[in-house]
Amino acid sequence: MNTRLRGVIYGAIGLVLGLLFSVLVSLILGSFTGLGALGFSKIFLSSLLSKDTWTSALPYFVPIAASASGLALAYRAGFITIGAEGQVMLGAVAAYWLLYYVIGHGSVAAVTAAILFAGLVGALYGGLVGGLRVGLGVNEILSSLMLNYIAIGIVNYLVAGPWQQGGYTRTAPLPPSMSIGLSAAVLIVVIAGLLLELFIVFTKYGVAIDSVRLARKAAQTYGIGIASTILIVALIQGFVAGIGGGALLLQLLRQLRSVGLGGWGYGYMGILAAWLGGLRPLGALAASLLIAILYSMRSTLQLYGVSDSFVLALEAIIVLSVLAFTTLSMRRGER
């Protein structure tokens, strides 16, 4: 059978089965939340179907999807960075700096420049991970993680030092003129994801990226630069995540505050979304929406005493279930 079609069919079967299975598991777990399985599922459903959940999910969708679509590209090349978290943060920092401290007034051009600058800083941060891997053989999982913590340190330093405004450790909020609407933020990220999908499917870099992961030696032999492919992927991934961070700041955050060790978490959720989306930017967008919705449900669920960490565990269960069933059905497909 057609390999491409078969992959999609079996992937889809795995996805559906995995989602069903994770609903089952979460019902069982939900029965321990003190609400009982039925009570939990009722609340879960009503929260899932409420309009508020969906609209409040979209702001989170922006950084998650920006992280996920770029990470999908990176993982396709076998470059397992988890640095989107730090890139989102530094993107936000960069956008804030350019807009608030350099340009100083809001306009379409200023906002555009701020978001592009956020992407640039994200790309540099991503490029650092790629460069360390290519140049010195440093494991990208660890270097990107360390850089995430360093990004947290940078934010905490700024909000408690040079950029601090008032008594709390946070910056001054951006004036309303320096902002973008929700629809604009979503549009930016969706377009970025779409461009990445086209990049994979139609440019020669798509061939290069897949070959580097699946058969490094073959890639090398027929003229694909391993180092340059990884660097390109690292830069693009960082760029998109940085844009997500910029858009997040201009749309939702409006100011920077001190951060705990867990970071903001959007970049980490993007990792799950990237795998959930089958390592395709478009799939990653869809998966990001799902994860953003689950994330925004946590406030509703909290009202009923379900802790927000439970939602995190739920996300992991969904990814694991989908992973289990897609792996299984893909294996069956090979036979």
Added chain:
Amino acid sequence: MVNVAALLSQALPYATVYALAAQGELFLERAGLFNLGLEGMIYLSAGVTAIISLYTGSPVYGLLAGIVSSIVLALLYGFFVITLGADQAVTGLSIVFLGIGLGDVVGRATGGAVTPSIGILANDLIVVLALLVLPIVLYFMLFRSWLGYVVRSLGENVATARALGVPVTLTRIAALIINGALVGLAGSYLFFTGPLGSRWVSMSLLGWGWMSLGIVILGYWHPVGVVAASYLVGLLYAMRPLLETVGIPSSIADVTPYLVVIIALAVISALYEKMNVKPPTAIWSR
């Protein structure tokens, strides 16, 4: 003046957590699997330790329960990777989220109450185990006994090992249990003696598992190297207050360990290769 002796001993609790977790991971990676889920396993173990110690009133039960919970996560990882043949990176990352999520759910159930803690003797015992006994045992087991050859053959070339008749699945399950147990012990110990001091505070035990993964590389997959790296990083943590006293902002002092690790990661491998210490081929090759 800086009290060097105090500093050196302040590094011990940090080093113990890292040494336990990193040696657990080292053993697994020598068997050819890499479990990125350490962060989640430590967190879950800490949470389970908290609640069980509180309910039973016995820190020992708490410790054991924490270890068991971590083994369960390790075996879940094994189920995905060995039985289903799923991707190791994505499975490990999911384990991180699962462990943090579940760990926080159970940890919060303590309501932030102070739980009974292990005594000084038990504490010292764990420190000695982690920093002295374990590296020696692991070194002789891995590099000087045939059992170690069996384990390491899986980290070098699993196809050949299988063809030689090495019981691949069985050995790896054993390695996963050891991995889970040591990482779980790290989590329990962290809960009792870490920054929280036997009291659960949400999201404050983050970063330990990740750093342990880095320490495995810093120690270049060698038990002695791993323990040395653990102590070095522990020392960096213990030095943070010192850095603040000389005028470095706390947010910057906080990131020094990460900064040092990333620089060390970049320069250290050449040094080890010169000493003929080699990472398991299946996990990492330069």
Added chain:
Amino acid sequence: MNNGDKRPLLSLRNITKIYPGGVVANKDVSLDIYPGEVLALLGENGAGKTTLVSIAAGLIKPTEGQILVRGEPVIFNSPRDAMRKGIALVPQNPMLIDNFTVLENLVLVSRLAGKRHGIRLVRKQLEDLEKKYGLSINPSAYVWSLSFGERQKVEILKALLIDASIVLLDEPTTHLSPIEVDKLLSLTRQLADEGRGVVFITHRLSEALRVAERIAVMRRGRLVAIVSRKDAHVDQLLSYMFGEERIKRLTEIVKRRRSLPRGVRKDIVLRVNDLWVRGPHGGFSVRGASLELRSAEVLGVAGIAGNGQREFFEALIGIRKPSRGMISICGTDVTFRDSSARGRLGVGIIPEDRLGWALVPGKSLVFNTVLGLYSSPKAPIRFSIVDWRAARKMAENIIRSLEVKAPGPDANAESLSGGNMQRFIVGRELYKLPCLLLAMNPTSGLDVEAAERIRDLLLEEAARGAGILLISEDLDELVEVSDRIVVMSRGRIVYEAHRPFNIDKIAEAMTVS
């Protein structure tokens, strides 16, 4: 020898092996091995010999059939079970852990075989074995530092260490020099004389006749005949191996080949000057190799495996950086440039491994077409955009013109058989209309007919005007197709031969260092 009064050590009864996917590797094979005899298992590549001994050694499970050791039925769930019954396999490609020392490898195996040998005892036993069999080896040497012959020695030591009563040698002479072959054959004899049962797999008639009491011939998974050496005739064995009709076809192929037109040799398409290349573990693998190749010429590079051919090939195709020297292709200096520079010059590359080196597993033939042509001017890529429709047409053309048996251009590259994969690869490289074709062991593992097809394709390409550098371990192949042969030994070109070739001289050069 009279086997009538002896009980067989090992009996294979009605062994059938069908691989998932339906390939029948063994069909109803029954075979007895007696103590004190060498049984040669003769057959061409793909006849099912390796599958049969792998079943006997517990590496794979038979679909049907029974194994008896000393008359007692056994079931092997793992190679360990077979080793514990005294069956040792010396595989064609040594199965050793590269980053382990010789001693570590041996201790591991003897423990798995159920021997309670400690590290010290194994070291002691090694000394004894060295005295008895002359198998000297440094136990603390890392396996990666050993030559192919030395690795094989370690494999044989494994068999002796676990005191195997049945030794299965799978194509043991493939990578050995003539002198090493002589030594191995006398060692084989010694093993049998001590009462062991030895199975000696080979596709070379001469070796079978030299070493074995009985010769079992396999063809297409079936055991077609067992003859004792004194009754054996070469012609008859050949017809057992290939079948009458096949022999006729093969002779025709060779006849047709001799009449192929030869192209006109003109420009130098490849010039290598004093090339030094480091191996994967530091030291120099290629030490000052020089050669020249003209268009329409086939230059064979002969040599025993592990004498630097692989590193030489990798340096030529641009994936291993030379330390010094010069490589110039079609007049352009490409010494320190990567493979894309070769691609732009239109160099065709046929690597040693098909999956993972020539083809990306899990991807379609269309994808693999684009990959192969990635940096070539003929690529279906314009301004970095892939023209998938054109790529598909190319894949279809390759499949049609080279008669590749594949469901279609979207078929997974992995799903093709070895011969079809290789035809697809060659077809893809020919699509570049290469001025230079670099090939390494292009027919390894293929059955005779598939191999001949590949050789024909190479010769046709030379007739068109491409210069062809053929690095091969198969001296017969090189003699068959080359215009000129150079011999590589210890990283140096030590000998150059012209048609008509003196095979003895070439073989001698391969072993002199």
